[in-house]
Amino acid sequence: MPEIPLKPSNPGEGASPPSRSPVKLAMKDFKSDQEVRWCPGCGDYAILAAVQSFMPELQIPRENIVFVSGIGCSSRFPYYMNTYGMHSIHGRAPAIATGLSVSRPDLSVWIVTGDGDALSIGGNHLIHALRRNVNVKILLFNNKIYGLTKGQYSPTSEIGKITKSTPVGSADSPFNPISLALGAEATFVARTLDTDRKHLQSVLRSAATHEGSAFVEIYQNCNIFNDNAFDTLKEPATRDDYTIRLEHGQPLTFGAENQWSVINPPGGFGLRVVPTDSVDPGEIVIHDETVEEPAYAFALSRLPGEDLRNTPIGVFRKVARNSYDTIVREQLDTAKSKLAGDPEQELAALLGAGDTWTIL
């Protein structure tokens, strides 16, 4: 596994020095003593189990891992992880995590959020965290519904959605979270499914080693208020025909019989799905997550139709760019190296700078 991009820091005199030596941990070490209280059958259970069983792979001591969440069903997540954690305010997790991550580059900071938390009330913080490339890993559980407030439509619900607050159907168009993240020029953008543990963990693995913001949309089933929303992507009968598995360096061919392929037709603005046998194999797009220009990944994000046909899952984009944390840290380190002597003497010099006079 590539190195996790963490750097040493000193939180202040008197705090424990960060322990950085790799440690051997098991899934059980990441289970907290709190009773998990999601509805029976909720997709969140599968994600929690997948994350808990993935965490030991990172070999990061538990004390150097922090989960920060906002408000919503998914945001209860930190209570169930035996790491440091904060269940904060609706929509604000990216803001709080930014302050924590920037001031503590030794920590592995994870944000758990939902479609309402991240895309409605917290939309501003999300896009700004992404454009800054703050070194946080963002897990957005998208169930396309408000669960905790009992069933109103969300900013990812399809137009015309009938819910308690929209008895004749919602009038607003949904966000495409992947398109939104790419619009903010996120350096890491991926999508995965709650029930596909292997795929979910492969995406987490890639996210964890990314320096900067890693945005992971996880399609998650709310069996109470929006059941079966992603069934076509999960059911053995349909999943292969509906999902495009993104693998770096591999041609974008999919379907139970590999009968579909993605091409980049000349003269158009985006990608298109066509029958494989209708094109020359050389025309089929080879997936490259490192394409600097976000337009490619954006075009991928536009492929799915309303019925979820042609849904790409996997890593859309993973490009190298200095994280905000790194740039801020470098500025601090450069400035600190100019601190000649004792901070108290330097402070005295600072206070006495400029035009001063003496009264005897």
Next chain:
Amino acid sequence: MTKQVRQLDRVVIRFAGDSGDGMQLTGDRFTSETAQLGNDISTLPNFPAEIRAPAGTLPGVSSFQVHFANFDILTPGDSPNVLVAMNPAALKANLPDLPRGAEIIVNTDEFTKRNLAKVGYASNPIEDGSLSGYTVHPVGLTSMTVKALEDHDISKKDAERAKNMFALGMLSWLYSRPYESTLDFLDRKFATKPHLAAANAAAFKAGWNFGETTEDFAVRYEVKPAKMPPGHYRNITGNIALALGLVAAGVRSRLPVFLGAYPITPASDILHELSKHKKFGVTTVQAEDEIAAIGAALGASYGGALGVTTTSGPGVALKGETISLAVALELPLVIVDVQRAGPSTGMPTKTEQADLNMALFGRHGEAPVAVVAPNSPSDCFYAAIEASRIALTYRTPVILLSDGYIANGSEPWRLPEISELPDLRVEFATEPNSDDGRFLPYLRDPETMARPWAVPGTPGLEHRIGGLEKADKTGDISYDPANHDFMVRTRAARIEAIEVPDLEVDDPSGEAEVLVLGWGSTYGPIGAACRALRARGVEIAQAHLRHLSPMPKNTGDVLRRYERVVIPEMNLGQLAHVIRAKFLVDALGYNQVRGLPFTAAELETMLEEVVKNA
């Protein structure tokens, strides 16, 4: 020609001009020269919210008032003795503040038909006799500056722009100010453009020489140094003092300071200043909005930094929910509110004290916080340290209520010895704190009632916190009615238990029947009014609240000692309301919300009335 020199005790000068005329800079330099001389000083800038309002109009007028004296003074002065008016708009806007007999220096070059018409002058006030009650000095500031700079290789526009230096030179001569610091300053300011440095210095000298030569100024003035305690001094504004106080709090706590801020008038200068001090481990993040700014600060506090956010009233309104979270999390956080006139956008560059209610009560649920208010520009330094002390010692959000008046105003500040500043070192939790080896994040220190500060990275103390109600000690989520009642009361009790110094009363004779109680920036005008009354034999006592939450333990006793308590505030009676509710004292409010500080004279008149009727 040797001119007569007259000694004065105190002078108030107001420089006024178009917002592009450089009046703030001129005032600032005159202040610096005056500080060098050892006078006591107090200044008051006054500028429009528009960066460049249309030239020559009343909304575009910017001014800077400086009061200097050979004794210690408390305010920038009620009304100017001297007005420097760079154009008709500046004259018209400021004339109502001038007492009869004041001196007016006008830039005649700007008194053109067009400029006069722009501000509604039908005839030229310099010529039509309407200023006969004043001593007017008509000076062609622009034309003389341009003439003086003929030999300099600069554009006509740059030459005209140097007229403020000509005016400064003239005033510096008139009041016998030392000018070396201004020449040094010009060299520094125009380090990369030496031709402009030379031109501005030449304009300054031309102004000085003009003062010396012209027969229009028959008298030159001197104001001798004030008797001030020995020490090293600098002139400082409230915003800079506040920023330096936060740097000092970082040094004295050995913690990194983390500022999350969103630009807002009149608080932005604190962000600007702190962003220069990275070498002290100060991180500044200009966030996407006010909410993110405080969120980032709270996140940094959670990680073991001294988290700070700086803003003005509208920003505090947005931050309310995060302050509540900080109340629940019991983490240190300093929220600086540089108050301005509200509601809504209000008058961003004008001062007010109307955020006290919001600071004390402006959150959902029972969410008490500590509130501290500085009383002068230099006091902002100590108030920032005090707010940090309370935040760090008691693990609580603290609101620091400055305002536009002291934020932009300045005064001489005697530099402190660093070793005499409070020791703010904290103890982080490093070990489990219960007998069974568990870590209980809400087990309190019996003395401070603070919970342990266990920062991420500390092995064995992994725990989860959040906005949901916590069970006492364990911090687990709890919906238990008795626990909630207990936790709400505990959060209130721990704010009340914060140790703050007693309220001091200034009652020289001990015979006063009337106490004037203030808070925040009204300290100067109230103090000046009390001095003036006492000088005339009127007994009056003064007390000033620096801690608004919790209030000093002796507050009620002090208030009840007097027949009458008067509370002047730049709001409609917010402190008076609290005092009446808390102590059942029939306090009398004196309230004004004009966007301007009280004048000492109006307080003097009002207080004298109260004393008579007591």
